[in-house]
Amino acid sequence: MNSYYAANLLVYAGVDIIALLALNLQFGVSGIVNFSFIVFQAVGAYTAAVLSMPPDTAQGYDFQIYIGGYQLPFPLPWLGGAFAGGLVAIPVGLVVLRKLRSDYQAIALLVLSIITNEVITNARPFLNGAAGLALVPPPFSDVIDPNTETYQYFYVAMTAVCVVLVFVVVNRIVNSPYGRSLRAMRERELAAMAIGKNPVQLKMTVFIVGGVIGGLSGAILVGFIQLWAPSVWLYPETIILFAAIIVGGRGNNVGAILGALLVPVGFEEATRFIPSSFGPPGLIPALQWVAIGLLIIGFLWFRPEGVRPEPRHVFEGAPVREDLEDARAS
Amino acid sequence: MDLYVAAFGFGLVGMSVIAIAAVGFTMQFGITNMINLAYGEVMISSAYVAYYINRAGVTIWVGMIAGALFGAVFSFLLNRFVYSPFQRKGTSHIGMVIVSLAVSLMIANLLLPIVGYYSVSYQDTTGGLLRAGGIVLTTNQIAIIGVAVVIMLLVHGLLRYTRLGKAMRATAANPTLARNCGIPTQRVIDAVWLITGALCGLAGVVAAMNSDSFAIANGAGFLITALAAAVLGGAGQPYGAMIGAVIIGMITELSAAAWAPEYKEVVAFGILVLVMVLRPQGLLSKRGALAAAG
């Protein structure tokens, strides 16, 4: 039994679950189409990296140029990553959420994701440009050797703890009166405003919380793969996460978990098993991507409500309305 | 100083290339509400069609027409067999974006085994070099500028003076009302995909000519520039896309002259960020900015 591959898949699943819970909060529950989500994960990863790495002039690290390098011990890099995710959410939210209509938000955020990636790729002294940051020390690497099975189990356990924490927090938010306001705002914004809810403020808060959780997911991922470069967070990554939300079932946390298991882990990894020892090089790998695309389209066609659709909240006495708006709400 | 003048000339070429792509993209978004992430892949496919024709000895100008036709047909078929069925099923806007991404993945990776990973070039794409008052351009580059100007005039004429154009603008503004007023929205949508598909294909060939050397991997870059220009001008506004193209194309070259050239795209995108902060709906967007119902 190869525990390294199993640990790899479990950690990736955990990271994707956390990311999707954050995205579900932003999109599934409060209807913000955050097409720049991957930027928050990237911010968390970069922050955790520069907080945990030694300065770039240190022995063995001097082939890369980057800011920071404080060699802080765990859990500071992870906390820093989460914090940074939330911090970056503030200016983005202030501009996009307060001033833009929702259909423009989507495309504006998409462009923002592209711009950020280009800027970091080009501005080499900031975060080492296209090469990214390598030799990121994994948490507790001075205590346990990262190249052992023990460490792998340990990392899976740490990720699992974070998943549980995030799940509890997000569930609390969703099932609280606060969460009801969010859902009301998503479905009937005018009505929500009429009873005194401030949609912009609610959206901002949710956006920031989503940013914090997204940043945490990046910190966990970078600690595991020990490298972070612009190629890891190109704009299609966000769309893949959205596909996961839709495939799993939007608006509910279990759906987000299912989506994480199915799309970024399931589709992308299962297609590696398409046998690649025949044919000219590159043919099967290209067809693996085609398979991923087909799987996504297939799911969207045959089961658009998701594997676990959002449970409808029915209140006695109130008529259940057939909600076309729900499907068009974004 | 003459570096700036030369850069200005280059900016004219750059903006021409971007304009054709951006106008097509923004019209797709404005009228069909689709953020079509497969746009770049259709561009690069059309560029390859023109390449094979060019390799058979035909001049690239004919190849351009072939690319435009291919783009038109390809986009039309994409809509007919993929996008439209999903939309009729009631797929949300997000779902459509996801579908378009899946389509772009499939196109890029189906094309890869066919055309290979080598970069290729068109033949005979330089023409003579002309110098005038500090501007240094080849005849082909001037021709590209000319093509772009003609296309912009045609688009303007289409939208302003033809019935189809008016129907397109009406459908963009309010599809239900348009249909109720007797506009055959389905046929209008078909026409939109054909026309914007042709723009997409033409833009692909022009962009490939402009780069001198292209491969499948360039498709993503084409999309990004078109998208940026479209959003800068106001998503869905064709005239906005033209302005966005002018700004991005010119700023890119001028900043390469003024500062470190490897940051030229950073500067252009920085301008975009600035505009988005000050006027997030884009320069020409007529609709209200506030987060009203919708």
Added chain:
Amino acid sequence: MSRFKPSPFVSAIVAIFILAACGGTTSTGGGLGSGDLLVGVIAPFTGADAGLGPAYYAACLAAAPSINSNGGVGGRNVKCEQFDTRGEPADAVPAANKMIASNSNLMAVVGCTSDEAATVAPIIDRAHIPMFCMTGQSEFNKTALKYFHRLVPADVYDAFAMVGSALFGPGHDPYKKAALVFGDDIGSQAFVAPATNAFTHLGGTIAINQPIHLGASSYRTEVAAMLKTNPDVILTEALGSAGTYLKEVKTQNGGKMIPFIGSSATIDPTWFQQVRDAIGINDLLKYYGGVDLGYTFSGPAYSEFLTNLNAAASTFADAPKYKQRGSTLHLYDGIIMAALAMVATNSADPKVYNSKIIDIANGTSGATVVNTYKDGVAALKAGKSIRFVGAGGENNFDQYNNSQSGYILVGYDKDGNEVTVGHLTPDQTSKLIAAGG
């Protein structure tokens, strides 16, 4: 909350992973075992760097027949399989883990480019599988990974060789003003500092250091700025954008090309085709100078390599094009050396035969030099120790498993074949290294 019932589809996916992760048993102990042996080619096969993987796969396609038609490794046949890293580290990690988990018969791994080597090398190392990596990145100059073998020199030496071409190359006086045009990607920026140091300390001036953003649609303003500084020569590595940039140089310079010197990465059929299509074959022949490791492209090792490479065209039509690509030659040698190491130690356990690879490459005193797998096996059977000098020439691994040989100055012929145009003497080489710091 309703009861959660996993759908059958989800269960199926979970089952696949469990089955995969529980791969077969690893073979340990003496003897060569049975069943096929696998060489894993882990590299980008899709995405922006899709051109890298096939070059390495070709090496395996050529090496396998050299081994298999000469008795295999103790009768075991070598097979090749591609593992796509999809061009980015987060996808490379599961690719490497899956490769290891699903295959208990991995004898060697080849590829691991700069895109992913930093994450993938430790994974393969802890699985104790010899790997031959194609990355010039400096973090591997003093690596502690025992199973990491690098047959290509660190980027700094390439930079020195390019400066050597500018100063000591044939057919021209030493160039005085150089323009440095390197791409902003992972590999290329590492050239700038060593090239600047070497060139300026030996009397030249850098007219302009112009990093260019790879993949930009045009470089008009950059070229205009570069031309204004009037360089004698351009030192460049800008893979993927070379055609675009160089054509612009020719255009803006009134149709006349400026001499340009490329790194060893420019000895590549893809690069040749791109630049030839962009500026024309005549200018390419006349104005291009390249550097490369001292390949002779002749001899018994090379002929066997070439024969097998051409035969591989039935599976991979472009394989013969890689006949002069350095990385293809080196990986071919690496695979054969791994096989010879297995035979020499009579073991299929990499923990046993990994260190033997170094011995076979460097040779111990009194070793018999062999050039093919067949000869190597015969010599080993006769009880001799061997040194394998293969298609890529001699190897000299240092204590950090880095191997390099001397550079030569090269150009292309009209068919894209490499031709040697000059050499750097040991004296010149040491001058360059001293000046480069």
